[in-house]
Amino acid sequence: xxxxxxxxxxxxxxxxxxxxxxxxxxxxxxxxxxxxxxxxxxxxxxxxxxxxxxxxxxxxxxxxxxxxxxxxxxxxxxxxxxxxxxxxxxxxxxxxxxxxxxxxxxxxxxxxxxxxxxxxxxxxxxxxxxxxxxxxxxxxxxxxxxxxxxxxxxxxxxxxxxxxxxxxxxxxxxxxxxxxxxxxxxxxxxxxxxxxxxxxxxxxxxxxxxxxxxxxxxxxxxxxxxxxxxxxxxxxxxxxxxxxxx
Numbered sequence: 430x431x432x433x434x435x436x437x438x439x440x441x442x443x444x445x446x447x448x449x450x451x452x453x454x455x456x457x458x459x460x461x462x463x464x465x466x467x468x469x470x471x472x473x474x475x476x477x478x479x480x481x482x483x484x485x486x487x488x489x490x491x492x493x494x495x496x497x498x499x500x501x502x503x504x505x506x507x508x509x510x511x512x513x514x515x516x517x518x519x520x521x522x523x524x525x526x527x528x529x530x531x532x533x534x535x536x537x538x539x540x541x542x543x544x545x546x547x548x549x550x551x552x553x554x555x556x557x558x559x560x561x562x563x564x565x566x567x568x569x570x571x572x573x574x575x576x577x578x579x580x581x582x583x584x585x586x587x588x589x590x591x592x593x594x595x596x597x598x599x600x601x602x603x604x605x606x607x608x609x610x611x612x613x614x615x616x617x618x619x620x621x622x623x624x625x626x627x628x629x630x631x632x633x634x635x636x637x638x639x640x641x642x643x644x645x646x647x648x649x650x651x652x653x654x655x656x657x658x659x660x661x662x663x664x665x666x667x668x669x670x671x672x673x674x675x
Contacts, residue, residue: 541600541666545591549628549661550635552580552643556621557650570650572621574607579642580625581605587637589629591663595619598666631657 536542554577557570581599584592592599597614604615611618627634635655643653 540602541591541598544665545628545663547590547628547661548631548657548659549589549626550631551656551658551661552625552627552638553654554580554621554623554625554646555652557652559650572623572646572651574605574612576642576646576651577612577623577625578605580638583638583641584625584627584629584634587629587634589627589634591626591628593626593663595624596664598664600666626661626663628661628663 533543554572556572559570561567561570577594581592581594594605594614595617597603597617597619599614604613606613608618611620612623613619635657639655646653
């Protein structure tokens with residue numbers, strides 16, 4: 430008996446995909462995938478919303494939020510206060526500097542530590558040239574240290590800012606004394622004519638001295654003249670100034 434063997438060639442099956450078999454299944458899969466995504470997103474949103482709702486009603490959370498708001502408010506107030514402090518410190522520094530400068534100017538008026546420049550007047554005083562009458566006191570027509578002191582004190586009362594006498598700066602330490610026929614100012618001997626420079630308001634200075642000491646000196650025959658100047662310079666104390674006849 431003859432046996433015949435038939436070998437059937439192997440044909441590999443085509444690649445199988447579940448959706449190739451049925452397009453409807455593919456559509457169904459896509460539908461359920463989208464539906465699942467929507468449901469998942471809704472659940473997540475619900476959980477988060479539930480968490481926020483829980484926080485908003487939780488007393489501890491509300492207390493924490495209140496504390497945070499208070500801290501923010503305090504920090505803002507502190508920042509505003511710091512700005513105000515900086516402004517006040519700046520203003521105070523300006524006030525102190527202005528006050529310091531004013532004190533220096535006031536002190537320099539009496540100490541003569543600074544040169545002074547400004548408008549003012551120059552007064553020239555000379556002994557009387559009238560002949561003496563019989564039995565007349567010869568000192569009447571002479572300028573004495575007390576006369577000069579009275580004129581200078583009246584100038585100070587008229588708010589003079591600086592005064593000099595024959596080039597000598599008048600300060601709180603200045604002495605004006607009679608030494609024989611001369612007058613000693615500080616350590617300098619001076620003789621007529623006496624030149625007094627005063628820086629200040631010219632009108633005020635003139636009105637003050639004309640109603641006071643100069644009127645008295647004029648009655649005694651003392652000669653004087655007054656001139657206004659837009660600019661005068663009175664040196665600091667200790668500066669040597671040569672003065673001549675004006």
